[in-house]
Amino acid sequence: FGIKAAVLLRIPDILSDSLEKSMSLEEIAARLQGTNIQLAPLRRLLDYLVVKKVLLKIQSLEVPGEFKYGSTELCEMLTESKFARLLMLQDEVVTSGWHHIHEFILHGGEVPFQRAQGMFIWDYMEKNPEFLGLFSQGMVAISNVTMDSVLQTYHGFDEIRGVLVDVGGGFGADIGRVVEKYPHIAGVNYELPHVAHAAPAIPGVRHVRGDMMENIPPADAILLKTILHDFDDDEVILVLQNCYKALPHGGKLIIVDIDMDPAERGPFESLKFAFDLVLLALTKGGKERTSVQFTELLTQAQF
Numbered sequence: 396f397g398i399k400a401a402v403l404l405r406i407p408d409i410l411s412d413s414l415e416k417s418m419s420l421e422e423i424a425a426r427l428q429g430t431n432i433q434l435a436p437l438r439r440l441l442d443y444l445v446v447k448k449v450l451l452k453i454q455s456l457e458v459p460g461e462f463k464y465g466s467t468e469l470c471e472m473l474t475e476s477k478f479a480r481l482l483m484l485q486d487e488v489v490t491s492g493w494h495h496i497h498e499f500i501l502h503g504g505e506v507p508f509q510r511a512q513g514m515f516i517w518d519y520m521e522k523n524p525e526f527l528g529l530f531s532q533g534m535v536a537i538s539n540v541t542m543d544s545v546l547q548t549y550h551g552f553d554e555i556r557g558v559l560v561d562v563g564g565g566f567g568a569d570i571g572r573v574v575e576k577y578p579h580i581a582g583v584n585y586e587l588p589h590v591a592h593a594a595p596a597i598p599g600v601r602h603v604r605g606d607m608m609e610n611i612p613p614a615d616a617i618l619l620k621t622i623l624h625d626f627d628d629d630e631v632i633l634v635l636q637n638c639y640k641a642l643p644h645g646g647k648l649i650i651v652d653i654d655m656d657p658a659e660r661g662p663f664e665s666l667k668f669a670f671d672l673v674l675l676a677l678t679k680g681g682k683e684r685t686s687v688q689f690t691e692l693l694t695q696a697q698f
């Protein structure tokens with residue numbers, strides 16, 4: 396929450412905009428938009444950020460014995476263009492389910508988010524447009540990082556001819572980036588009606604409203620990015636069957652999700668397990684899976 400406070404105060408942006416990427420306590424305070432800036436609490440927050448390695452404490456060259464606070468690589472990750480993911484992951488509605496994980500383990504029944512909010516998360520978004528905006532912008536910020544490496548390492552978009560449907564594409568940022576790089580592709584963002592309605596216009600992308608559990612519009616290729624992990628095995632099979640029906644013979648299905656295979660250990664190991672717990676708290680039966688589990692589900696859906 397200290398990091399959340401720093402983000403809300405735009406401290407990473409203030410430091411990033413400064414010429415030397417470092418400032419004194421007073422210089423940072425002068426850039427804050429408050430009516431009665433509290434220097435001592437600000438210093439305590441900044442010192443916390445130093446021990447969390449978000450900031451560096453640097454000896455001032457101008458005033459011996461005084462310090463400046465400097466930006467780090469981690470701090471750069473918290474600037475405005477990138478912090479939407481943090482605001483989403485730390486939002487009080489998103490985290491409300493986390494307080495009920497133990498009850499779900501003990502008694503089953505309502506999933507943690509449902510116990511906290513009285514409904515499933517997708518229904519909550521439909522009823523709360525502000526939360527929908529926060530969630531979808533957070534997903535865009537998380538997704539931008541994944542999409543950077545998808546677009547760098549995966550070249551299979553090149554051979555798609557015709558329509559690529561991004562199923563559950565949120566506000567359409569991912570399919571927007573794909574068609575920007577591969578303008579020969581006609582992009583469709585297929586989303587629940589209230590999400591498609593709130594999505595911004597994106598060049599080369601048509602927002603189409605619908606429910607992937609019922610049907611998916613005809614496509615030459617389909618993208619399922621961080622979708623299957625939101626659902627239990629039966630629902631995943633249903634979505635995959637609907638994909639199969641929407642595709643022509645020889646069509647292409649692209650799945651982007653975390654691979655929990657223990658052989659795939661890497662720097663994001665703890666993050667993978669953290670996301671799995673987030674899914675336990677937020678969704679009805681969603682979980683991260685191994686590539687072997689995905690293959691089994693694809694086989695059951697007749698792929």
Ligand SMILES: C[S@@+](CC[C@H](N)C(=O)[O-])C[C@H]1O[C@@H](n2cnc3c(N)ncnc32)[C@H](O)[C@@H]1O
Binds near residue numbers: 534563585587605625
């Ligand atoms: C975890 S987000 C993933 C968004 C995007 N694909 C990404 O990777 O950032 C899941 C998305 O699926 C959408 N969704 C959930 N249930 C759906 C359904 N039954 N039909 C269509 N979209 C759905 C949600 O509105 C949400 O935008």
